[in-house]
Amino acid sequence: MYQLLLTNRYLASRLTPLLAVAAVALCVALVIVVVSVMSGFLNMVQSSGRTLMGDVIISYPVRGIPYYDDLVERLEANEIVAAATPAIETWGLLRMPYPEGDAKESVKVQVWGIEPEGFAQVTSYLESLQWTKPPKEVIRHLLLDVIDSNANTLIAALDGPTRAALLQHTAPDSVAGMSADEIETLAVQLDNPAWDVRLRIVALEGVDAFRSTVNDAVWEAVVEVDPRLGPGTPTLEAGATLMRDGREGIVTGLHVSDANRRGSEGQTVIARDGYWWLPRFDVTLTTLPIDARGGILEPESISLPVANEYAAGVYLIDQTRVFVPIDLVQDITHLDEARLVDPDDPTTVIGTHPARATMVLVRGQDGVHPTQLRGVVDRIYDEFASAHGASFTPPPQRGLSPGLGIRTWEEQNASFIAPVQKERQLMQTLFSIIYVVCGALIVAIFWAIVYEKTRDIGILRSIGAPRSGIVMIFLLYGLVVSVLGSVAGVGLGWFVTTNVGSIHDGLSDPPLWPAWLLIGAGVALLAGGIITGRRRRMLPLLLGSYAMVACIAVAVGVILLRESGGMTIWDPSVYYFDEVPDQVDWREAITTAIGAVIASVIAASIPAARAADIDPVRALRYE
Amino acid sequence: MSDLVLSARGLARTYHLDRVDVPVLKDCSLDVEDGEWVAILGASGSGKSTLLHLLGALDRPDAGTVHIGGMELSRASQRQLDRVRAGQVGFVFQFYHLLPELTVLENSMLPAHMPGGVGASEGRRRALDLLERFALGDRLGHRPRELSGGERQRTALARALVNAPRVLLADEPTGNLDATTGAAILDVLSDLHRDGLTMVTVTHDQTIASRADRVLELTGGRLQLDDEAAEGADSKAVVESRRP
DSSP states (O other): HHHHHHHHHHHOOOSSSHHHHHHHHHHHHHHHHHHHHHHHHHHHHHHHHHOOOHHHHETTTTTOOOOOOOOHHHHHHHHTEEEEEEEEEEEEEEEOOOOSSSSOEEEEEEEEEEEEHHHHHHSSSSBBSSSSSOOHHHHHHHHHHHHHHHHHHHHTTTOOHHHHHHHHHOOOTTTTTTTTTHHHHHHHHHOOOHHHHHHHHHHHTHHHHHHHOOOOHHHHHHHHHOOGGSSSHHHHHHHHHTEEETTTOOOTTTTTTTEEETTTTTTTTTTTTTTOOOGGGGGEEEEEBBBSSSSSSOOEEEEEEEEEEEOOBBBBHHEEEEEEEEHHHHHHTTOEEEEEOOOOOTTTTTEEOOEESEEEEEETTTOOOHHHHHHHHHHHHHHHHHHHSSSSSSOOOOTTTTTTTTHHHHHHHHHHHHHHHHHHHHHHHHHHHHHHHHEEEEEEEEHHHHHHHHHHHHHHHHOOOOOHHHHHHHHHHHHHHHHHHHHHEEEEEHHHHHHHHHHHHHHSOOOOOHHHHHHHHHHHHHHHHHHTTTOOOOHHHHHHHHHHHHHHHHHHHHHHHHHTOOOOOHHHHHSSBBSSOOOOOHHHHHHHHHHHHHHHHHHHHHHHHHHSOOOOHHHHOOO | OOOOOEEEEEEEEEEEEETTEEEEEEEEEEEEEOOOOEEEOOOOOOOHHHHHHHHTTHHHHHHHHEEEEEEEEESOHHHHHHHHHHTEEEEEETTTTOTTSSSSHHHGGGGGGTTTOHHHHHHHHHHHHHHHHHHOOOOOOOOGGOOOHHHHHHHHHHHHHHTTOOOEEEETTTSOOOOOHHHHHHHHHHHHHHOOEEEEEEEEOOHHHHHSSSEEEEEEEEHHHHHHHHHTTTOOHHHHHOOO
């Protein structure tokens, strides 16, 4: 088929079709990157909603739902409910361990009181815990903490050979030339502060140096004080149980602490080389309890060890939310069980105010749609409310108690999800204009190609090519150009989307080497232009100059960007998530590619028809 | 009398340029017999190429008829004209008109792919034979820009002949070549004529005319001798020189 042969040769031998391929590729890549990031953002919004709070949420803020254990039991008895758990949501102030000195910083936090085991079954709480083990740079500080608090115990556990080894390790000059017996004699004479210093010196060299220097009894004592330095994953378990060192603890969002920041490769960097790792410290949580009439009572404070940190990936949540055992939150918000006394005779107990939870989170079995689950939860809740309707503190009733809500996770987050959906639709609509741009570029480029190939068209007509054959050449040409362009565009879109985080980090903290590379390339291009231009050719000289100016301008831009501290486009505090979505929306990508091919072929049909209409006699005379 | 391969009667063609009508051909008639070589002489702008385009179904006359192999072209559909160009006539142009992106072999085979052509495999076989005959067997993979003028014109000849047309229409085939190369091309044309190929050549080169069976002169938009022949006048000797 001569059309295929000519299409193939035209593509291989000219620069113009490459421009068309590049035009289609850029259009396709642009749409794929924008729509993928928007889709990724929407997916993150939706999935975070579900993984953070389950499928259906029963909420009754401030006063809370009494007898919630019974409600959970009734819910879990239903076959389509996988798990349910109570929770309390309130606001508080968290007094942080930093900075040094007495004046500590306080941050406003959203306190969630949870039953960690049940909460992990309803949400992805366990998967969101940040630390399985203490990070490497923190271990040294943990070891020093243990020496600080238990120096005497550790020194007591030092045996003779270890003391001698410590002396040799920490003060080799002072024991030089001594025999082993002499060193041991010297070691006996040293007091505890001297050993304390020596233990610290070895600890500062790192946990491996410390472990290889001290005897087993010392190390066992260290691990007993802080199991996080030993084997296993006690850090993770502390988060999972909200317990640390035998005390009830707190899990804080990763960005609650100002000491944590995102590194250039997405990793968490802890200030002062790991010193301010929050699970080393205790924090103080203060809340304002509200009484039964809605009045504010005296603030309640509680000191809690930080058990772990929590990274949901939603910046807004990671910046404000903390998790505390539900019983503690009930205590400090006065939602705990309380006895009711006769107002006329305070010594007479007339009833009990049951403990309350402001939320019950419900997760459905796999495959159960949240709307279906909500219907079941509605029914179970009504039964529960009516069962306790006669009690002294009846649960709120649906339709009668304003503030009581039973919503799916989508409904709960509707005000957040709907705008993102609309934004994505808007983007898709706006970017569909790209097809028109793509088509216009193809028409312009192909019109030039037809003009350039006028004599070829005359030749083909003179040897018997029908008009349809001429049309087919340019349609095929359009098809091949658009398919190549679309494939290249999908590849480019995939590359940019999957590396959007690195590109963003590169802009935030631009390295200098691209600037030098660009300057070198610019100078080389100008030299090439001058050398070619010496043969009295204007175009190479002009192109070389433009390329050099463009390269140097970009290089200067990179240097200025670096000097000004980089450019953060994706500010997590603005976009809620701390990472740019980097998954390609393949359905949209393929739709875009097919759309570009269709638009290009339709556009190519216009110059193709013009080519077919060219008078062969005139075409043969065309110079 | 041999069969008529090509017959034109009363051909007229006027170009409309910037609201000015330029009559190029007026009432031209011509008969070409099977195996005959007719040379049409004329000055530049006399309408030689226009006449050739009308004879080769590349253009339509304002008046008159053209018959090729018994088909009347003015009544033929566009599709039929395409098939005539592909299978019944072969064009050779002064400036070769080869497709620069294709090789010698691909250029030569091209008409075989057209509707009315002999098809790809037969076309390839014939193209190889013709190129071998025209001493281009070692240039099959070369592009036109890598060839000399003579080689390009021989490639164009191979392309014109690949579908074994009834008549070869050559427009100044040596007009763009030096004397030696032009003579070589003329030798090739003479060989083809000896093999029985019917040819119509338009030229202002007397050397070509000297090799043709019949020479006609196009002046004032008319072919003098054949027009008179159509009127029954026996005055061919006035402007016609027939080779012995």
